[in-house]
Amino acid sequence: MPVLLFTGPCGVGKTTVALEADRLLEEAGVPHAMVDLAVIGACSPRPADDRWNERLVHANLACMWENFRRAGAERLVLSRTLEHRSLLGSIAEAVPGAEITVIRLTADLGEVQSRIRSRESGRDPRWYLNMAEYLVDKLATAAVEDHVVSNQNRSAADTAREAMRLAGWLDIER
Template sequence: MRALWELLDREGEAAAMVDMDSLRALSPDDPADPFHAGLGVENLQAIWPQFAARGARWLLLTDAVERPAQRAVYERAVPDAAVIIVRLDVPIDRVHPQLRGREVGSSLEWHLNRSVELQSMMIERGVGDVIIPVDGQRPSEVARLILDAVQLHVRSPDASEMPRP
């Protein structure tokens, strides 16, 4: 996300960057909403107008999207946005070493299992307007692939006919 944000900056595009995990980080967990999804959306609704008022044209948002229907959540939180869901298709054997370098203890085990579960869900449910295969490219290269694919998606009269990169 940082590489994409920097690319947009170099191209003169005003962009805001938000990690949904940060917007819903709260302890203890709520049994009725263990991922604090509602809190995250409320926080996004509260901060987007501040970014927009300062000229942000792009909102780079990271989140685990489990279903295509989640689009409606983002559309409500960021009114008048053209929501484009980008899924990075990363081989699981590339994901796990990253997690091992970042997580510890029971968190590591949970994230290892969750990454496999999420990847399967996203593939089976067809999550992603734009799907970017990632396997060893530098972040700046992935950022360029994302930006090019998103711009093509926006220009395409029928986005469903857009070839996948």
């Protein structure tokens, strides 16, 4: 089961690019599903021993994947911040037969911070800004990805096309 996972720091455009991949796959008639893993773990209170609700995320993904599969999905697009490749094991358990390709999206820290300030308008962006600064450096050396794709000064659709080309998913040259 082909799985394409977009990762990167807060504000790099993981969800936006995943949604573009979703749109491109739909236009191409490819049966698939798309899930933002951060969204399906949004539940409070969080267990003291599971700060990011990983167990809930992967339990929800397993249920969702079963439903998506029954509905005809043959591929899965995911977005999440992935700091360690070991976390892919939980995805593989939730999606039997998963063949996961990880795409790390990049953009300059200034661009990422600008996106965060724009998207968090009306809310305090400090946590996201601090986390983005940490993750830009951390992910540059963490080697969690199979491929690196820049999401700087280009459309999300172009970024998604390049990612899917690198993953061998589609011939979507236009």
